[in-house]
Amino acid sequence: MKVLLIKDVKGLGKAGEIKEVKDGYGNNFLIGKGFAKAATPDVLRQYEAAQKRKAEELKYELANLEKLKDELAKVTVVIKKQLGANGALFGSVSKEEIAEELEKTHHLIVDKKSIEIEKNHLKAVGIYNVQVKLGHAISADLKVDVQGE
Known part of the structure; x- marks a missing residue:
């Protein structure tokens, strides 16, 4: 199962990374505790859009x-x-x-x-x-x- 990490997970990776994990670990722990989301194309698109929006806001703030x-x-x-x-x-x-x-x-x-x-x-x-x-x-x-x- 592929997951998109929302928060840093010790021993697995940092927020924003896509990781391949076992189904039980992914569903029960990572997704269940809010550390990750299932890496569907829709979720990945939303994450990329959010990152682009954050980058634009940072650019605007730095210019100001x-x-x-x-x-x-x-x-x-x-x-x-x-x-x-x-x-x-x-x-x-x-x-x-x-x-x-x-x-x-x-x-x-x-x-x-x-x-x-x-x-x-x-x-x-x-x-x-x-x-x-x-x-x-x-x-x-x-x-x-x-x-x-």
């Missing part, structure tokens, strides 16, 4: 991430913070503040968890380069200009 990366490279986020008596910042600039200002002024939505600051917070006036991890091994550089009021 590259576009976002290019947009972030052109942007400088300006954050104004109150200055203390000695001229230093009163507090610090957090990832959340950067994400909010980026969305408010440039209409670019980035998760605050994907922003990586070399130090935990930006604590002085100046221009900083901040790394934004977008996913799929794509990261962008973002300039953050911290100014005092």
